[in-house]
Amino acid sequence: MPAHAALSMAYSREQKQVDRLVQLKISVNEDGSKATVSLPGYSLDDIDRTGNVSVSRIQRLLSAVRIAAYHTPNLITGVSFLEYDTLTSDCLTFMASTKTEVSRDLYTLVNLPELPALQAEIQLGYVGTSSLNSIALLRNKANGHVLAQNVNQVVTVDKVKRKPTPIPDWWKTKYVPVVSGNQRLIVAPLQIPDKVYDYQIHVAWSDIDGYGHTNYVCYIRYCLDSAMDAVKKNYFSKFEDDILLYHVKDMQISYRGESAAGDVLSLKAWEDESNPYHLYFDIASKGKTIFQCGMLFHEPHAGLARATKL
Structure with a gap:
Protein backbone atom coordinates (compact mmCIF):
# COMPACT_ATOMS: atom_id res chain seq x y z
CA MET A 1 0.00 0.00 0.00
CA PRO A 2 1.41 3.46 -0.88
CA ALA A 3 2.50 5.54 2.11
CA HIS A 4 0.01 8.32 1.37
CA ALA A 5 -2.86 5.81 1.21
CA ALA A 6 -1.87 4.32 4.55
CA LEU A 7 -1.66 7.78 6.08
CA SER A 8 -5.07 8.69 4.69
CA MET A 9 -6.58 5.54 6.20
CA ALA A 10 -4.84 6.27 9.50
CA TYR A 11 -6.26 9.76 9.65
CA SER A 12 -9.71 8.45 8.74
CA ARG A 13 -9.60 6.03 11.68
CA GLU A 14 -8.43 8.77 14.04
CA GLN A 15 -11.16 11.16 12.91
CA LYS A 16 -13.82 8.48 13.35
CA GLN A 17 -12.58 7.81 16.88
CA VAL A 18 -12.86 11.49 17.78
CA ASP A 19 -16.32 11.73 16.24
CA ARG A 20 -17.52 8.74 18.24
CA LEU A 21 -16.08 9.95 21.53
CA VAL A 22 -17.73 13.36 21.68
CA GLN A 23 -20.48 15.32 20.00
CA LEU A 24 -18.76 18.54 19.10
CA LYS A 25 -20.24 21.92 18.31
CA ILE A 26 -17.71 23.98 16.33
CA SER A 27 -17.97 27.67 15.47
CA VAL A 28 -15.52 30.04 13.77
CA ASN A 29 -15.48 33.80 14.36
CA GLU A 30 -16.12 36.30 11.57
CA ASP A 48 -6.40 8.70 37.15
CA ARG A 49 -5.92 6.19 39.96
CA THR A 50 -5.53 8.94 42.58
CA GLY A 51 -8.72 10.79 41.66
CA ASN A 52 -6.89 13.57 39.80
CA VAL A 53 -7.53 14.68 36.24
CA SER A 54 -4.96 12.90 34.07
CA VAL A 55 -2.50 15.28 32.42
CA SER A 56 -2.02 12.91 29.48
CA ARG A 57 -5.77 12.97 28.90
CA ILE A 58 -5.65 16.77 28.90
CA GLN A 59 -3.01 16.61 26.20
CA ARG A 60 -5.06 14.12 24.20
CA LEU A 61 -8.18 16.28 24.47
CA LEU A 62 -6.34 19.35 23.19
CA SER A 63 -5.21 17.31 20.18
CA ALA A 64 -8.71 15.99 19.56
CA VAL A 65 -10.27 19.46 19.44
CA ARG A 66 -7.67 20.54 16.90
CA ILE A 67 -8.47 17.56 14.68
CA ALA A 68 -12.16 18.33 14.91
CA ALA A 69 -11.72 22.03 14.07
CA TYR A 70 -9.23 21.46 11.27
CA HIS A 71 -11.17 18.75 9.49
CA THR A 72 -14.84 19.60 10.02
CA PRO A 73 -16.14 21.72 7.12
CA ASN A 74 -18.48 24.62 7.76
CA LEU A 75 -22.03 23.58 6.86
CA ILE A 76 -22.56 26.76 4.81
CA THR A 77 -19.18 27.42 3.19
CA GLY A 78 -17.85 23.86 3.12
CA VAL A 79 -14.48 25.18 4.34
CA SER A 80 -12.78 23.95 7.51
CA PHE A 81 -10.99 26.17 10.04
CA LEU A 82 -7.87 27.74 8.48
CA GLU A 83 -8.45 25.44 5.48
CA TYR A 84 -6.10 23.11 7.32
CA ASP A 85 -7.44 20.04 5.54
CA THR A 86 -6.58 21.65 2.19
CA LEU A 87 -3.13 22.69 3.45
CA THR A 88 -2.34 19.15 4.57
CA SER A 89 -3.75 17.46 1.47
CA ASP A 90 -0.34 17.91 -0.18
CA CYS A 91 1.90 17.45 2.85
CA LEU A 92 2.17 15.87 6.28
CA THR A 93 2.62 17.65 9.59
CA PHE A 94 4.92 16.24 12.25
CA MET A 95 4.99 17.41 15.84
CA ALA A 96 8.27 19.12 16.72
CA SER A 97 7.52 20.51 20.17
CA THR A 98 4.67 21.31 22.49
CA LYS A 99 4.12 23.33 25.64
CA THR A 100 1.19 22.90 28.02
CA GLU A 101 0.30 25.00 31.06
CA VAL A 102 -2.32 23.71 33.49
CA SER A 103 -3.94 25.82 36.22
CA ARG A 104 -4.80 24.58 39.69
CA ASP A 105 -8.46 25.21 38.82
CA LEU A 106 -8.52 22.28 36.41
CA TYR A 107 -7.53 19.81 39.11
CA THR A 108 -10.21 21.07 41.50
CA LEU A 109 -13.01 20.32 39.01
CA VAL A 110 -13.20 16.78 40.39
CA ASN A 111 -14.26 18.21 43.77
CA LEU A 112 -17.37 19.88 42.33
CA PRO A 113 -20.80 18.21 42.71
CA GLU A 114 -21.06 18.11 38.91
CA LEU A 115 -18.27 18.37 36.34
CA PRO A 116 -18.85 21.52 34.23
CA ALA A 117 -18.97 21.63 30.44
CA LEU A 118 -15.75 22.74 28.77
CA GLN A 119 -14.89 24.95 25.83
CA ALA A 120 -11.76 24.97 23.69
CA GLU A 121 -10.52 27.85 21.56
CA ILE A 122 -7.96 27.31 18.78
CA GLN A 123 -5.94 30.03 17.08
CA LEU A 124 -3.01 30.15 14.70
CA GLY A 125 0.04 31.18 16.72
CA TYR A 126 2.95 31.28 14.28
CA VAL A 127 3.75 30.72 10.60
CA GLY A 128 7.30 30.18 9.35
CA THR A 129 8.84 28.84 6.16
CA SER A 130 8.02 25.18 6.78
CA SER A 131 6.59 25.19 10.29
CA LEU A 132 3.66 26.63 12.18
CA ASN A 133 2.06 26.45 15.57
CA SER A 134 -1.41 26.68 16.99
CA ILE A 135 -2.60 27.77 20.41
CA ALA A 136 -5.41 25.97 22.22
CA LEU A 137 -7.13 27.30 25.33
CA LEU A 138 -9.33 25.07 27.49
CA ARG A 139 -11.95 26.95 29.50
CA ASN A 140 -14.58 26.20 32.11
CA LYS A 141 -17.64 27.04 30.03
CA ALA A 142 -19.62 28.11 33.09
CA ASN A 143 -17.30 30.94 34.17
CA GLY A 144 -14.82 31.35 31.31
CA HIS A 145 -11.78 30.58 33.47
CA VAL A 146 -8.77 29.27 31.54
CA LEU A 147 -7.95 25.76 32.76
CA ALA A 148 -5.13 24.91 30.37
CA GLN A 149 -3.19 26.41 27.48
CA ASN A 150 -1.28 24.45 24.87
CA VAL A 151 1.00 25.37 21.97
CA ASN A 152 1.82 22.76 19.31
CA GLN A 153 4.70 23.42 16.91
CA VAL A 154 4.55 21.29 13.75
CA VAL A 155 6.71 20.95 10.66
CA THR A 156 5.24 20.57 7.17
CA VAL A 157 6.82 17.55 5.47
CA ASP A 158 6.73 16.29 1.89
CA LYS A 159 4.70 13.08 1.71
CA VAL A 160 7.15 11.28 -0.58
CA LYS A 161 10.58 12.67 0.34
CA ARG A 162 9.76 12.94 4.07
CA LYS A 163 11.70 16.22 4.20
CA PRO A 164 10.47 19.66 5.36
CA THR A 165 8.55 21.41 2.61
CA PRO A 166 7.58 25.11 2.40
CA ILE A 167 4.09 26.18 3.43
CA PRO A 168 2.23 27.25 0.25
CA ASP A 169 2.23 30.98 -0.50
CA TRP A 170 -1.56 31.07 -1.00
CA TRP A 171 -2.10 29.78 2.52
CA LYS A 172 0.43 32.17 4.10
CA THR A 173 -1.03 35.15 2.24
CA LYS A 174 -4.50 34.30 3.48
CA TYR A 175 -3.80 33.30 7.09
CA VAL A 176 -0.65 35.08 8.31
CA PRO A 177 -2.80 38.21 8.91
CA VAL A 178 -4.84 36.33 11.54
CA VAL A 179 -1.83 34.96 13.44
CA SER A 180 -1.94 35.58 17.20
CA GLY A 181 1.48 36.51 18.57
CA ASN A 182 3.60 35.01 15.75
CA GLN A 183 6.14 33.47 18.12
CA ARG A 184 7.82 30.17 17.31
CA LEU A 185 7.91 27.57 20.08
CA ILE A 186 11.49 26.48 20.66
CA VAL A 187 12.24 23.86 23.32
CA ALA A 188 15.97 23.74 24.03
CA PRO A 189 17.67 20.31 24.22
CA LEU A 190 18.14 18.97 27.73
CA GLN A 191 21.64 18.26 28.98
CA ILE A 192 21.55 14.91 30.75
CA PRO A 193 23.47 14.99 34.06
CA ASP A 194 25.64 12.16 35.34
CA LYS A 195 23.21 11.24 38.10
CA VAL A 196 19.82 10.11 36.76
CA TYR A 197 17.19 7.51 37.52
CA ASP A 198 17.18 4.80 34.84
CA TYR A 199 14.03 2.99 33.77
CA GLN A 200 12.99 0.82 30.83
CA ILE A 201 9.67 0.26 29.16
CA HIS A 202 8.46 -1.97 26.31
CA VAL A 203 6.21 -0.28 23.77
CA ALA A 204 2.91 -2.16 23.59
CA TRP A 205 0.66 -2.46 20.55
CA SER A 206 -2.04 -0.57 22.45
CA ASP A 207 0.29 2.47 22.40
CA ILE A 208 0.54 2.55 18.60
CA ASP A 209 -1.31 5.14 16.53
CA GLY A 210 -2.77 4.85 13.04
CA TYR A 211 0.59 5.69 11.48
CA GLY A 212 2.32 2.68 13.05
CA HIS A 213 4.31 4.69 15.60
CA THR A 214 3.99 5.25 19.34
CA ASN A 215 1.28 7.82 20.02
CA TYR A 216 2.95 10.99 21.25
CA VAL A 217 0.70 11.20 24.34
CA CYS A 218 2.02 7.81 25.50
CA TYR A 219 5.45 9.32 26.09
CA ILE A 220 3.94 11.51 28.79
CA ARG A 221 2.63 8.39 30.49
CA TYR A 222 6.03 6.72 30.17
CA CYS A 223 7.64 9.70 31.90
CA LEU A 224 5.18 9.53 34.77
CA ASP A 225 5.69 5.76 35.02
CA SER A 226 9.44 6.25 35.36
CA ALA A 227 8.86 9.00 37.93
CA MET A 228 6.54 6.71 39.87
CA SER A 254 10.44 18.09 22.14
CA TYR A 255 10.02 15.18 19.74
CA ARG A 256 13.24 13.98 18.15
CA GLY A 257 12.42 10.56 16.77
CA GLU A 258 9.97 7.68 16.68
CA SER A 259 9.44 4.26 18.20
CA ALA A 260 7.28 1.28 17.36
CA ALA A 261 5.63 -1.72 19.01
CA GLY A 262 8.15 -4.03 20.63
CA ASP A 263 10.84 -1.38 21.05
CA VAL A 264 12.58 -1.21 24.41
CA LEU A 265 12.88 2.40 25.48
CA SER A 266 15.47 3.68 27.93
CA LEU A 267 14.20 6.47 30.18
CA LYS A 268 16.26 8.80 32.31
CA ALA A 269 14.66 10.99 34.98
CA TRP A 270 16.16 13.65 37.22
CA GLU A 271 15.15 16.68 39.25
CA ASP A 272 16.21 20.28 38.79
CA GLU A 273 19.06 21.36 41.06
CA SER A 274 17.30 24.54 42.15
CA ASN A 275 13.66 23.38 42.12
CA PRO A 276 12.90 19.82 43.26
CA TYR A 277 9.34 20.12 41.87
CA HIS A 278 10.77 20.40 38.36
CA LEU A 279 11.53 17.01 36.79
CA TYR A 280 13.21 16.22 33.49
CA PHE A 281 12.97 13.17 31.27
CA ASP A 282 14.90 11.76 28.32
CA ILE A 283 13.62 8.79 26.32
CA ALA A 284 15.95 6.93 23.96
CA SER A 285 15.41 4.12 21.47
CA LYS A 286 18.36 2.10 20.21
CA GLY A 287 20.73 4.54 21.88
CA LYS A 288 19.24 7.66 20.28
CA THR A 289 17.14 10.28 22.09
CA ILE A 290 13.63 10.43 20.63
CA PHE A 291 11.79 12.48 23.27
CA GLN A 292 12.61 14.99 25.99
CA CYS A 293 10.33 16.61 28.54
CA GLY A 294 10.54 19.13 31.33
CA MET A 295 7.66 18.73 33.79
CA LEU A 296 7.06 21.38 36.46
CA PHE A 297 4.58 20.57 39.23
CA HIS A 298 2.46 22.89 41.33
CA GLU A 299 3.89 22.89 44.83
CA PRO A 300 1.27 21.10 46.95
CA HIS A 301 -0.61 22.83 49.73
CA ALA A 302 -0.18 21.16 53.11
CA GLY A 303 -2.06 17.87 53.03
CA LEU A 304 -3.53 18.53 49.58
CA ALA A 305 -1.98 15.63 47.73
CA ARG A 306 -3.01 12.98 50.24
CA ALA A 307 -6.46 14.47 50.70
CA THR A 308 -7.32 13.94 47.03
CA LYS A 309 -6.34 10.28 46.95
CA LEU A 310 -9.25 7.86 46.45
Missing part, protein backbone atom coordinates in the same frame (compact mmCIF):
# COMPACT_ATOMS: atom_id res chain seq x y z
CA ASP A 31 -12.53 36.92 10.50
CA GLY A 32 -11.67 33.21 10.65
CA SER A 33 -8.98 33.66 13.29
CA LYS A 34 -10.49 31.54 16.07
CA ALA A 35 -12.41 28.28 16.28
CA THR A 36 -14.45 27.47 19.37
CA VAL A 37 -15.27 23.87 20.24
CA SER A 38 -17.91 23.05 22.86
CA LEU A 39 -17.19 19.94 24.91
CA PRO A 40 -18.95 17.91 27.56
CA GLY A 41 -17.28 17.74 30.97
CA TYR A 42 -14.61 15.23 31.87
CA SER A 43 -15.62 11.59 32.20
CA LEU A 44 -14.41 8.88 34.57
CA ASP A 45 -11.93 7.79 31.90
CA ASP A 46 -10.17 11.14 32.35
CA ILE A 47 -9.54 10.53 36.05
CA ASP A 229 9.21 4.01 39.96
CA ALA A 230 11.71 6.60 41.18
CA VAL A 231 9.29 7.76 43.89
CA LYS A 232 8.92 4.20 45.14
CA LYS A 233 12.71 3.98 45.36
CA ASN A 234 12.83 7.31 47.29
CA TYR A 235 14.92 8.84 44.51
CA PHE A 236 13.40 12.34 44.49
CA SER A 237 13.66 14.76 47.40
CA LYS A 238 10.05 16.07 47.44
CA PHE A 239 7.81 13.45 45.84
CA GLU A 240 6.40 10.59 47.88
CA ASP A 241 3.65 7.96 47.83
CA ASP A 242 2.35 8.42 44.25
CA ILE A 243 3.56 10.78 41.52
CA LEU A 244 -0.03 11.21 40.29
CA LEU A 245 -0.97 12.90 43.57
CA TYR A 246 1.00 15.90 42.35
CA HIS A 247 -0.44 18.35 39.84
CA VAL A 248 1.50 19.13 36.67
CA LYS A 249 1.74 22.89 36.12
CA ASP A 250 3.85 23.12 32.98
CA MET A 251 5.20 20.69 30.39
CA GLN A 252 7.69 21.50 27.65
CA ILE A 253 8.28 18.67 25.21
Whole structure:
Protein backbone atom coordinates (compact mmCIF):
# COMPACT_ATOMS: atom_id res chain seq x y z
CA MET A 1 0.00 0.00 0.00
CA PRO A 2 1.41 3.46 -0.88
CA ALA A 3 2.50 5.54 2.11
CA HIS A 4 0.01 8.32 1.37
CA ALA A 5 -2.86 5.81 1.21
CA ALA A 6 -1.87 4.32 4.55
CA LEU A 7 -1.66 7.78 6.08
CA SER A 8 -5.07 8.69 4.69
CA MET A 9 -6.58 5.54 6.20
CA ALA A 10 -4.84 6.27 9.50
CA TYR A 11 -6.26 9.76 9.65
CA SER A 12 -9.71 8.45 8.74
CA ARG A 13 -9.60 6.03 11.68
CA GLU A 14 -8.43 8.77 14.04
CA GLN A 15 -11.16 11.16 12.91
CA LYS A 16 -13.82 8.48 13.35
CA GLN A 17 -12.58 7.81 16.88
CA VAL A 18 -12.86 11.49 17.78
CA ASP A 19 -16.32 11.73 16.24
CA ARG A 20 -17.52 8.74 18.24
CA LEU A 21 -16.08 9.95 21.53
CA VAL A 22 -17.73 13.36 21.68
CA GLN A 23 -20.48 15.32 20.00
CA LEU A 24 -18.76 18.54 19.10
CA LYS A 25 -20.24 21.92 18.31
CA ILE A 26 -17.71 23.98 16.33
CA SER A 27 -17.97 27.67 15.47
CA VAL A 28 -15.52 30.04 13.77
CA ASN A 29 -15.48 33.80 14.36
CA GLU A 30 -16.12 36.30 11.57
CA ASP A 31 -12.53 36.92 10.50
CA GLY A 32 -11.67 33.21 10.65
CA SER A 33 -8.98 33.66 13.29
CA LYS A 34 -10.49 31.54 16.07
CA ALA A 35 -12.41 28.28 16.28
CA THR A 36 -14.45 27.47 19.37
CA VAL A 37 -15.27 23.87 20.24
CA SER A 38 -17.91 23.05 22.86
CA LEU A 39 -17.19 19.94 24.91
CA PRO A 40 -18.95 17.91 27.56
CA GLY A 41 -17.28 17.74 30.97
CA TYR A 42 -14.61 15.23 31.87
CA SER A 43 -15.62 11.59 32.20
CA LEU A 44 -14.41 8.88 34.57
CA ASP A 45 -11.93 7.79 31.90
CA ASP A 46 -10.17 11.14 32.35
CA ILE A 47 -9.54 10.53 36.05
CA ASP A 48 -6.40 8.70 37.15
CA ARG A 49 -5.92 6.19 39.96
CA THR A 50 -5.53 8.94 42.58
CA GLY A 51 -8.72 10.79 41.66
CA ASN A 52 -6.89 13.57 39.80
CA VAL A 53 -7.53 14.68 36.24
CA SER A 54 -4.96 12.90 34.07
CA VAL A 55 -2.50 15.28 32.42
CA SER A 56 -2.02 12.91 29.48
CA ARG A 57 -5.77 12.97 28.90
CA ILE A 58 -5.65 16.77 28.90
CA GLN A 59 -3.01 16.61 26.20
CA ARG A 60 -5.06 14.12 24.20
CA LEU A 61 -8.18 16.28 24.47
CA LEU A 62 -6.34 19.35 23.19
CA SER A 63 -5.21 17.31 20.18
CA ALA A 64 -8.71 15.99 19.56
CA VAL A 65 -10.27 19.46 19.44
CA ARG A 66 -7.67 20.54 16.90
CA ILE A 67 -8.47 17.56 14.68
CA ALA A 68 -12.16 18.33 14.91
CA ALA A 69 -11.72 22.03 14.07
CA TYR A 70 -9.23 21.46 11.27
CA HIS A 71 -11.17 18.75 9.49
CA THR A 72 -14.84 19.60 10.02
CA PRO A 73 -16.14 21.72 7.12
CA ASN A 74 -18.48 24.62 7.76
CA LEU A 75 -22.03 23.58 6.86
CA ILE A 76 -22.56 26.76 4.81
CA THR A 77 -19.18 27.42 3.19
CA GLY A 78 -17.85 23.86 3.12
CA VAL A 79 -14.48 25.18 4.34
CA SER A 80 -12.78 23.95 7.51
CA PHE A 81 -10.99 26.17 10.04
CA LEU A 82 -7.87 27.74 8.48
CA GLU A 83 -8.45 25.44 5.48
CA TYR A 84 -6.10 23.11 7.32
CA ASP A 85 -7.44 20.04 5.54
CA THR A 86 -6.58 21.65 2.19
CA LEU A 87 -3.13 22.69 3.45
CA THR A 88 -2.34 19.15 4.57
CA SER A 89 -3.75 17.46 1.47
CA ASP A 90 -0.34 17.91 -0.18
CA CYS A 91 1.90 17.45 2.85
CA LEU A 92 2.17 15.87 6.28
CA THR A 93 2.62 17.65 9.59
CA PHE A 94 4.92 16.24 12.25
CA MET A 95 4.99 17.41 15.84
CA ALA A 96 8.27 19.12 16.72
CA SER A 97 7.52 20.51 20.17
CA THR A 98 4.67 21.31 22.49
CA LYS A 99 4.12 23.33 25.64
CA THR A 100 1.19 22.90 28.02
CA GLU A 101 0.30 25.00 31.06
CA VAL A 102 -2.32 23.71 33.49
CA SER A 103 -3.94 25.82 36.22
CA ARG A 104 -4.80 24.58 39.69
CA ASP A 105 -8.46 25.21 38.82
CA LEU A 106 -8.52 22.28 36.41
CA TYR A 107 -7.53 19.81 39.11
CA THR A 108 -10.21 21.07 41.50
CA LEU A 109 -13.01 20.32 39.01
CA VAL A 110 -13.20 16.78 40.39
CA ASN A 111 -14.26 18.21 43.77
CA LEU A 112 -17.37 19.88 42.33
CA PRO A 113 -20.80 18.21 42.71
CA GLU A 114 -21.06 18.11 38.91
CA LEU A 115 -18.27 18.37 36.34
CA PRO A 116 -18.85 21.52 34.23
CA ALA A 117 -18.97 21.63 30.44
CA LEU A 118 -15.75 22.74 28.77
CA GLN A 119 -14.89 24.95 25.83
CA ALA A 120 -11.76 24.97 23.69
CA GLU A 121 -10.52 27.85 21.56
CA ILE A 122 -7.96 27.31 18.78
CA GLN A 123 -5.94 30.03 17.08
CA LEU A 124 -3.01 30.15 14.70
CA GLY A 125 0.04 31.18 16.72
CA TYR A 126 2.95 31.28 14.28
CA VAL A 127 3.75 30.72 10.60
CA GLY A 128 7.30 30.18 9.35
CA THR A 129 8.84 28.84 6.16
CA SER A 130 8.02 25.18 6.78
CA SER A 131 6.59 25.19 10.29
CA LEU A 132 3.66 26.63 12.18
CA ASN A 133 2.06 26.45 15.57
CA SER A 134 -1.41 26.68 16.99
CA ILE A 135 -2.60 27.77 20.41
CA ALA A 136 -5.41 25.97 22.22
CA LEU A 137 -7.13 27.30 25.33
CA LEU A 138 -9.33 25.07 27.49
CA ARG A 139 -11.95 26.95 29.50
CA ASN A 140 -14.58 26.20 32.11
CA LYS A 141 -17.64 27.04 30.03
CA ALA A 142 -19.62 28.11 33.09
CA ASN A 143 -17.30 30.94 34.17
CA GLY A 144 -14.82 31.35 31.31
CA HIS A 145 -11.78 30.58 33.47
CA VAL A 146 -8.77 29.27 31.54
CA LEU A 147 -7.95 25.76 32.76
CA ALA A 148 -5.13 24.91 30.37
CA GLN A 149 -3.19 26.41 27.48
CA ASN A 150 -1.28 24.45 24.87
CA VAL A 151 1.00 25.37 21.97
CA ASN A 152 1.82 22.76 19.31
CA GLN A 153 4.70 23.42 16.91
CA VAL A 154 4.55 21.29 13.75
CA VAL A 155 6.71 20.95 10.66
CA THR A 156 5.24 20.57 7.17
CA VAL A 157 6.82 17.55 5.47
CA ASP A 158 6.73 16.29 1.89
CA LYS A 159 4.70 13.08 1.71
CA VAL A 160 7.15 11.28 -0.58
CA LYS A 161 10.58 12.67 0.34
CA ARG A 162 9.76 12.94 4.07
CA LYS A 163 11.70 16.22 4.20
CA PRO A 164 10.47 19.66 5.36
CA THR A 165 8.55 21.41 2.61
CA PRO A 166 7.58 25.11 2.40
CA ILE A 167 4.09 26.18 3.43
CA PRO A 168 2.23 27.25 0.25
CA ASP A 169 2.23 30.98 -0.50
CA TRP A 170 -1.56 31.07 -1.00
CA TRP A 171 -2.10 29.78 2.52
CA LYS A 172 0.43 32.17 4.10
CA THR A 173 -1.03 35.15 2.24
CA LYS A 174 -4.50 34.30 3.48
CA TYR A 175 -3.80 33.30 7.09
CA VAL A 176 -0.65 35.08 8.31
CA PRO A 177 -2.80 38.21 8.91
CA VAL A 178 -4.84 36.33 11.54
CA VAL A 179 -1.83 34.96 13.44
CA SER A 180 -1.94 35.58 17.20
CA GLY A 181 1.48 36.51 18.57
CA ASN A 182 3.60 35.01 15.75
CA GLN A 183 6.14 33.47 18.12
CA ARG A 184 7.82 30.17 17.31
CA LEU A 185 7.91 27.57 20.08
CA ILE A 186 11.49 26.48 20.66
CA VAL A 187 12.24 23.86 23.32
CA ALA A 188 15.97 23.74 24.03
CA PRO A 189 17.67 20.31 24.22
CA LEU A 190 18.14 18.97 27.73
CA GLN A 191 21.64 18.26 28.98
CA ILE A 192 21.55 14.91 30.75
CA PRO A 193 23.47 14.99 34.06
CA ASP A 194 25.64 12.16 35.34
CA LYS A 195 23.21 11.24 38.10
CA VAL A 196 19.82 10.11 36.76
CA TYR A 197 17.19 7.51 37.52
CA ASP A 198 17.18 4.80 34.84
CA TYR A 199 14.03 2.99 33.77
CA GLN A 200 12.99 0.82 30.83
CA ILE A 201 9.67 0.26 29.16
CA HIS A 202 8.46 -1.97 26.31
CA VAL A 203 6.21 -0.28 23.77
CA ALA A 204 2.91 -2.16 23.59
CA TRP A 205 0.66 -2.46 20.55
CA SER A 206 -2.04 -0.57 22.45
CA ASP A 207 0.29 2.47 22.40
CA ILE A 208 0.54 2.55 18.60
CA ASP A 209 -1.31 5.14 16.53
CA GLY A 210 -2.77 4.85 13.04
CA TYR A 211 0.59 5.69 11.48
CA GLY A 212 2.32 2.68 13.05
CA HIS A 213 4.31 4.69 15.60
CA THR A 214 3.99 5.25 19.34
CA ASN A 215 1.28 7.82 20.02
CA TYR A 216 2.95 10.99 21.25
CA VAL A 217 0.70 11.20 24.34
CA CYS A 218 2.02 7.81 25.50
CA TYR A 219 5.45 9.32 26.09
CA ILE A 220 3.94 11.51 28.79
CA ARG A 221 2.63 8.39 30.49
CA TYR A 222 6.03 6.72 30.17
CA CYS A 223 7.64 9.70 31.90
CA LEU A 224 5.18 9.53 34.77
CA ASP A 225 5.69 5.76 35.02
CA SER A 226 9.44 6.25 35.36
CA ALA A 227 8.86 9.00 37.93
CA MET A 228 6.54 6.71 39.87
CA ASP A 229 9.21 4.01 39.96
CA ALA A 230 11.71 6.60 41.18
CA VAL A 231 9.29 7.76 43.89
CA LYS A 232 8.92 4.20 45.14
CA LYS A 233 12.71 3.98 45.36
CA ASN A 234 12.83 7.31 47.29
CA TYR A 235 14.92 8.84 44.51
CA PHE A 236 13.40 12.34 44.49
CA SER A 237 13.66 14.76 47.40
CA LYS A 238 10.05 16.07 47.44
CA PHE A 239 7.81 13.45 45.84
CA GLU A 240 6.40 10.59 47.88
CA ASP A 241 3.65 7.96 47.83
CA ASP A 242 2.35 8.42 44.25
CA ILE A 243 3.56 10.78 41.52
CA LEU A 244 -0.03 11.21 40.29
CA LEU A 245 -0.97 12.90 43.57
CA TYR A 246 1.00 15.90 42.35
CA HIS A 247 -0.44 18.35 39.84
CA VAL A 248 1.50 19.13 36.67
CA LYS A 249 1.74 22.89 36.12
CA ASP A 250 3.85 23.12 32.98
CA MET A 251 5.20 20.69 30.39
CA GLN A 252 7.69 21.50 27.65
CA ILE A 253 8.28 18.67 25.21
CA SER A 254 10.44 18.09 22.14
CA TYR A 255 10.02 15.18 19.74
CA ARG A 256 13.24 13.98 18.15
CA GLY A 257 12.42 10.56 16.77
CA GLU A 258 9.97 7.68 16.68
CA SER A 259 9.44 4.26 18.20
CA ALA A 260 7.28 1.28 17.36
CA ALA A 261 5.63 -1.72 19.01
CA GLY A 262 8.15 -4.03 20.63
CA ASP A 263 10.84 -1.38 21.05
CA VAL A 264 12.58 -1.21 24.41
CA LEU A 265 12.88 2.40 25.48
CA SER A 266 15.47 3.68 27.93
CA LEU A 267 14.20 6.47 30.18
CA LYS A 268 16.26 8.80 32.31
CA ALA A 269 14.66 10.99 34.98
CA TRP A 270 16.16 13.65 37.22
CA GLU A 271 15.15 16.68 39.25
CA ASP A 272 16.21 20.28 38.79
CA GLU A 273 19.06 21.36 41.06
CA SER A 274 17.30 24.54 42.15
CA ASN A 275 13.66 23.38 42.12
CA PRO A 276 12.90 19.82 43.26
CA TYR A 277 9.34 20.12 41.87
CA HIS A 278 10.77 20.40 38.36
CA LEU A 279 11.53 17.01 36.79
CA TYR A 280 13.21 16.22 33.49
CA PHE A 281 12.97 13.17 31.27
CA ASP A 282 14.90 11.76 28.32
CA ILE A 283 13.62 8.79 26.32
CA ALA A 284 15.95 6.93 23.96
CA SER A 285 15.41 4.12 21.47
CA LYS A 286 18.36 2.10 20.21
CA GLY A 287 20.73 4.54 21.88
CA LYS A 288 19.24 7.66 20.28
CA THR A 289 17.14 10.28 22.09
CA ILE A 290 13.63 10.43 20.63
CA PHE A 291 11.79 12.48 23.27
CA GLN A 292 12.61 14.99 25.99
CA CYS A 293 10.33 16.61 28.54
CA GLY A 294 10.54 19.13 31.33
CA MET A 295 7.66 18.73 33.79
CA LEU A 296 7.06 21.38 36.46
CA PHE A 297 4.58 20.57 39.23
CA HIS A 298 2.46 22.89 41.33
CA GLU A 299 3.89 22.89 44.83
CA PRO A 300 1.27 21.10 46.95
CA HIS A 301 -0.61 22.83 49.73
CA ALA A 302 -0.18 21.16 53.11
CA GLY A 303 -2.06 17.87 53.03
CA LEU A 304 -3.53 18.53 49.58
CA ALA A 305 -1.98 15.63 47.73
CA ARG A 306 -3.01 12.98 50.24
CA ALA A 307 -6.46 14.47 50.70
CA THR A 308 -7.32 13.94 47.03
CA LYS A 309 -6.34 10.28 46.95
CA LEU A 310 -9.25 7.86 46.45
